[in-house]
Structure formats: structure tokens, C-alpha cells
Amino acid sequence: MRKRLKLVMILVFLGAVLYYPLMEENEYRLFVMNRGLIHAILASGLVFLTGFAGQISLGQAGFYAIGAYTSAILSTSYGVPIPLSIIVGVIFSVVAGLVVSVPSFNLKAFFLSLVTIAFGLIVHRLIVNLQPLTGGTNGFFGIPPMRWAGSMFTSNMHYYLFLGILAATVVSMYHIKRSYLGRAMFAINDDETAAESCGISARKAKVFAFAFSGALAGLAGALYAHFAGFLTPEPFVFFESSRFVGMAVVGGLRHLWGGVIGGIGLTLLPETLRLPYAGWENYYLLLASTITILFVVFLPRGLGDLASKALDRLWKVEGATKTLKDATVVDDSEAGADDASLT
Amino acid sequence: MQVLLETKGLTKQFGGIIANKNINLTVNKGTTTGLIGPNGSGKTTLINQVSGELPATSGRTFFKGEDITGYSANKIARSGIGRTFQRIRLFHRLTVVENVLVARRHFFSANVLDIVLNTRRNRREEREQLEHAMTLLQRLGIESEAGKLPTALPYGKRRALEIARALALEPELLLLDEPAAGMAKEEYADIVRIMERLKEQGITMLLVEHTMEFIRRVVDWVYVLNFGEVISQGVFGDVEQDENVIKAYLGGDETL
Amino acid sequence: MLGLTDFIQNLVAGVSVGLTYGLMGLGVVFLWQSINRINFANISSAMLSVYLFFLFHTWLGLSMLLSAVLAIVLVAVYGLGLRYLLYEPITKRGGARLEFVVATLMLTVFWLTLIIAMFGGMPRRFPPLFGDATQFVRFFGVGVRAIYFYMIVVVAVLMTLLHVILRKTLMGKMLRATAQSKETAQLMGINVNLTANLAFVMSTTVVGVAGLLLGPIYFVSPVLGGGAIGIKGFAAAVMGGLVDPYGAILGGVVLGALENFSTLFISSAYRDVISFAVIAVVLVWKPTGIFNWTSKKE
Helix, strand or coil: CHHHHHHHHHHHHHHHHHHHHHHCCCHHHHHHHHHHHHHHHHHHHHHHHHHHCCCCCCCHHHHHHHHHHHHHHHHHHCCCCHHHHHHHHHHHHHHHHHHHHHHHHCCCHHHHHHHHHHHHHHHHHHHHHCHHHHCHHHCECCCCCCEECCEECCHHHHHHHHHHHHHHHHHHHHHHHCCHHHHHHHHHHHCHHHHHHCCCCHHHHHHHHHHHHHHHHHHHHHHHHHHHCCECCHHHCHHHHHHHHHHHHHHCCCCCCHHHHHHHHHHHHHHHCCCCCCCCCCCHHHHHHHHHHHHHHHCCCHHHHHHHHHHHHHHCCCHHHHHHHHHCCCCHHHHHHHHHHHC | CCEEEEEEEEEEEECCEEEEEEEEEEEECCCEEEEECCCCCCHHHHHHHHHCCCCCCEEEEEECCEECCCCCHHHHHHCCEEECCCCCCCCCCCCHHHHHHHCCHHHCCCCHHHHHHCCHHHHHHHHHHHHHHHHHHHHCCCHHHCCCCHHHCCHHHHHHHHHHHHHCCCCCEEEEECCCCCCCHHHHHHHHHHHHHHHHCCCEEEEECCCHHHHHHHCCEEEEEECCEEEEEECHHHHHHCHHHHHHHHHCCCCC | CCCHHHHHHHHHHHHHHHHHHHHHHHHHHHHHHHHCCCCHHHHHHHHHHHHHHHHHHHHCCCCHHHHHHHHHHHHHHHHHHHHHHHHHHHHHCCCCHHHHHHHHHHHHHHHHHHHHHHHCCCCECCCCCCCCCCCEEEECCEEEEHHHHHHHHHHHHHHHHHHHHHHHCHHHHHHHHHHHCHHHHHHCCCCHHHHHHHHHHHHHHHHHHHHHHHHHHHCECHHHHCCHHHHHHHHHHHHCCCCCHHHHHHHHHHHHHHHHHHHHHCCHHHHHHHHHHHHHHHHHHCCCCCCCCCCCCC
């Protein structure tokens, strides 16, 4: 009975997610939703880096920018086909991730946060200064949109593309979490010395975590470039990096869905606060950041944790069986369901 | 007898303080070697040097004839030296069986793509290794705790888990830093039983311990350290009578 | 060729701007020593003091001196607020460093949004608190902006004051004892609670003063709270290993000088890139700080 309820709820949820763009009449809301999906991809990378591997990055906007500008410049100025330019953008972000991972070998999380801030600021300043290449503060315009069978992507097509990529991201993270890689990452997060004594190379685990989260941020950036059609240095400032970390924390750092919940939630939040009162226009962002602070202070484990606990109660899964299920690592029913959503 | 581990002139200096001086130690295959000595005599430092956690100031370590000096801790672990810690160190966010699986890392051949796509190879390996880990838990009598978090375990079982995790490496040498410390009476009996079983299975061990009764029961050969130097060695019965050893212990706050 | 004029002008400018970075670094050091946290919300303190000053003087018509004093006092109170409204609630709910980092970062975003919502993004004229900003004085026969001398004098006075407080008074002894070990301090009967309050207040106050000093250069603008300047304060603190107040000041001076000379020799466009690269290199190369005489750890 409970199992059937679970299935019904999952189907209803899936149906709603897939049907949403078809019934959304407001083009702007769909645009915001699409940005939310992009942010969710990026924030998932931060959940991976911080929640899984225990590393911190306050320069994630740097990877985001590298992916965005690489793909934009290659496709616009050099005529590289878009799928290829996106891939190159991701590769560049991965390389940057590898470089940034080097300080993490010896630095405590906290000094590392300063290094990553410096990284983000350097990337931002380079974009501003390398004007012939990036357009500087004037912006970079005329980025070709993605195309399908000769015609430009519509908002709906963007939505389904981003949704598919996000789903693939979550499924990948789910599998990694339950593999030796995920265990290695949780192990170095808990106790690096003990992990080393188990034959785990902490360095390799950190390099992988930075590369993976860099790849996701780069991918999000490249998608954004072609989705928006133009780039300015504005979305890549230091405070965007902190917003991204805020998304991951509000969603739940230790939770697989944390990036999705936080990324979409914190992108939609200011928009839902955009109420039609005179004089209010400037202040909705303020309320949004206040709400974020309140979440971090009063719900440090994030919405993902809250949601999964509520759902668990709904399925009436008792504590003991729950932990046993987690322990058996390969849970075929769930893994199967996720595989299905991949195809 | 075949030499498994050998240190030559191993020395460790912290700033101006010498923790270990010129330690020459030999561990033969299949034997259990004990390290005893008053507090602060450098026993844990020696274990940490062998396991690669602390780089040696000078001197060399040989394992199976290979010079492993300066190897990283994880490389030493992979080459066949498992260890436990004085203060038990487990992964608190992983379940008991996952703790053991962490140390099975190098028995997997699936690559990242296998994992992300959850290919048949990945699933098969996960299943095999899970079975192996469960067998190990069974050997240490904690298989019923597999799904719990380590924090839910009583102290004695945590130690057993730490040993299981070290054994998961399939090590040729096991380093145990005070395995019986802080144990209640029953737990102590369990640990002794585990040690005796490991001995029967022919696992070579190097261990630090303060409980002399424990040393008497499980150890074949003893090294006595004092102020970072080896002051005596031999079978426990002889070492016990050694005047230097008695003096060292009388000087400290412990007695034999 | 580099003329003597250029050299002196850049040196004076670099050192004095660097001193303000050093002041911001002090803000980091005070808090790190007492509660082992980095407070990113302190990035905003410089911006807040400048805007408060602007508000009091231009909008309410108070005298400049009174406005400046009020602004600093409010920023000091803000420090106390940070403790009771942010640090304590987070700690009470089991939040650790990461949660504090994120919450304080979000708070900087909040202040920046508030300032832009209220005043717009465009810079406004900074009231001539230190006289006419374009005024020049002769220094070794070279014309140097007067504001730089104000900066040096104010920082020197403040440093002397802090030095006396830290070294000679009971309060300083309490602070230093708490910095070394909270437990010992408590056993010695020191009021750890009070010293934590002091640390919070002092940390925002020095950054507030630094903000007013930077006013004539950056004007009344959100740039002051935009991250880049605050990070230079962090960098100064890092050079002092986060624990050495004098190291933080020296670190700030070196950073300021480096910045000005890189403008001179390379290009002003890459000034920030260079200083951020230096920060990254120092952190990786010597995380215990290059000007750290307080803790001599191996």
C-alpha cells in the first residue's frame, strides 16, 4: 500500500515536472525556471565538492565564467559548432578545477576558501580586462543559440534539455555516492588520516572532487551562454559565488537533491517576491537574501534534509530498516528507477 | 625465518625534541611483535613512522625487502600494511560495512564511466566486495551491526570494526596501537580472542600495548622503548627480568 | 625611466592605502584570535561606515566630526549584533565554520543589495572629512595628495592606541590570554564572554575606520563593500598568519605598495589580478603567514 503511494507520488511529480512548460503561459517565468535549472546543475557540483568531499569553493563563479566565455568565444568568433564548444568549455573548467585543487592538498578548508575567492576574482578581472577577447564590461553579444533541426531552441526545448542534463547529473552523483569513489570522498571528509591508512589517496579524491564540480559549473556556464545569447562580467562576481554556496547550503549540503532544491528554490524565490507594489521593486532581493540567511541560521542541514525526513515519515519507513537499506549500498529498486529516467 | 619489516636507524625529531633515536627493529613473518615502554617513550611515533603518517627525520624502513621510506601513507597501506589508531578513528558518516568497504578501494577495477552509468561490471564488483566486507564483519563478530553508523556501536565493537577495516586491505602486516586500551572486561576478552584468531591465521602483527597480561598472552617478541631508544628486546619472560627495563618503569609512573 | 617623483608618489600612496588594508586585516585577526572564525560580514563594515557617515552629514545635516563618530559607534554596535544575531544562534544549532562562513557571506550580499536599493549603484561625493581631496602637500619636493598623510596619521594613532590597550591594560591581557587558550583564560577567572564581545566590537570598528579613510579615494560607493577591498584586508591578515596584528599591518603595507608599483610597471588593469595572485601564492606557500612573529609553529 505504502509502496503504491510512493509510486503514485513519484509519477505525479514526474508528470508535473514534464508538463510544467506546456502549461506555463508566462514566458518570463519559464525563463527564470530555466535559469533555476542551470543554477541547480552548478549547485549540485558544490554539494558534491563540499557535502561529499568536505572541500570548499567560494570561487565557483570562476568556473562558471570559464565555461561560459570559452563556449561563447569559440562558437561566436571561431565558428566552432555549439556542442563542441560546450565540451571545450567544460574541459577548460575541469583544467581550472585541477589547478585550484592543488592548494587543497595542504590547506585547511578555511584558508582554501580564501584561495578560491582569489581564483574567482582573478577570473572576473581577466574577463573585464581582456576586452578584445571577451568584450570586457561592454559585454559579449551575438552568441549563437542552440539549434535543433535548423530552428532555434524554444524556451520549452531549453527546459527539457536542462532538465535532462540535471537529471543525468543527479543520477551520476547518486551512483558515485554509492561507489568506491563516493565512499573515498566521504572518508577523507570524515578523517583524512584514517582514509589514508585505508589506502585512499586524499589528493586524488580532492582532485576528482574539484574536477567534477568544476565540470558541472563549466557546463552550467556554457549552457547559460547560449541560452542567454550575451554575456557580461556581472553574473561572475564574487557575490555570485557566495550565492551559489548559499544555494547548496539552503538545499542541504549532505543531500543528493540539495543542489536541485537550493538552485531552483533560490532562483525562484526573488521572483515570487517580485510583488506589484510601488517602491517595492528594489527591495525584493533584500528579502530574498534575508530569507537565505534565516535558512542558514535556523536550518543548517538544509531543505533537502527536511524534505527527506518528511517523506520518510510519509512512507512510514522505520529508522532501523532505513539504515539497513542505506547500508546495502546497491539498492536495486531505486537504482533501477533512476536508470529509467536516464534514458 | 623470513623478515617482513625492518627499520634501520629510524629517527624522528620534532623541532628540538627527539621522539625516536636510531631504532633498529625487525618483525619476522607470521610473528606478533610487541612494543612496550613508559608513556612518551616513542612507541606511537614509531608506528606512525612505519605507516607513513609521520615522515622519518632519518633512517630507513624496509617492507618485504623494499625500501618504503618516504612513501605516502596511502601507498604504504596499499603495499600491505594495515593499521589501527590509539584513539579509534572511524568514518562517522558511513555505515559499519561501508567503513570496511572504504579499505577495499583497490580491489575495484570499475572506472568513473562504469560508476556513473552503473554498468554490470560496477554492480558485480559492488556485490562481490560487499560480500567480502560482510565476511570480514562476520569474522570479527559484528556482522549484525553492518547497517548501523559507527557511533551507535559500543566501544569494543568499534575497535573490532577498526581491525576489520584494516584487514580489508588484505595486509601482510598489521600495526595495532593499543588495541586493548580502555576496554571493559568482556570487551577485553573479545579482543584477546580476536588477536589469537588472527595469530592462528598467520597474520603478522606489530602492536603497542600497556596491558602486560595482554603482551604475555599474544606477543612472541618484545621491544622495550624508553626515551625514544630501544633498551631491551627478547621474549617477554626474559625482558620482564631485565634490570634496565625495571628501572625504566620504576622511573615512570607505571609498573610491570 | 622611473623618476623619483613617481617613486615617492607611489610609495606614499601604496603605503597609506596599504595601512587601511592592514586595519581591515586587524579586524580579521581580533576575531580569529578570540573565536577562531572568519567573519565575511566584516567586508561590509567599511561600506556601512562610509554610508552612515554620508547619511548623517548630508541627509541629517550633522557636523562632519559628529557624523564620523556616530558612524563608527554604530559600526561597533553592529559588531555586537553580529555576535548575538548570527554567531550565537548558529553555534547553538550546531552550525560550524562552514555555516558561519555562508551566513556571513549572505549578510554581505544583503548589505550590498540594501545599499544599492537605497542609494543606487553610482558613487556619491565623499564629504571632505579630511579636507579637500584634491589638496596636495610637498613631500621631499614632490606633490603628494594630503589624504595619504591623514591615512598614515590616523592609522599610526590607532595602532599606538591599540598597542597600549593590548600591552598595558587589563583588557589587553584578557584578550591575549583568551587568544592563547580559552580554557586557561576561564580558569584564570577571565570573563571569556566579555572578551568575545570586545573582539567582535574591535573587529568591526577598525574596519569601519578603514572605510572612512578610503572614502576620499573610492567615494561613497558600493565598491567599498563589493568584496575585492575586503579580500585585500583578509590577505593582509593572512600574511600575519591570522594571529599577528603587527604582521597584518605590515602585510597590508606590502600589499598596498605592491599594488601601486604593479600599476606603475605593468598596467593598472592587472593590478588586482596581481595582488590576488600574490594572495593565492602566499596562502599556498606559507599558510602560517610570512610576517608572523606571534606563533612560531613548525
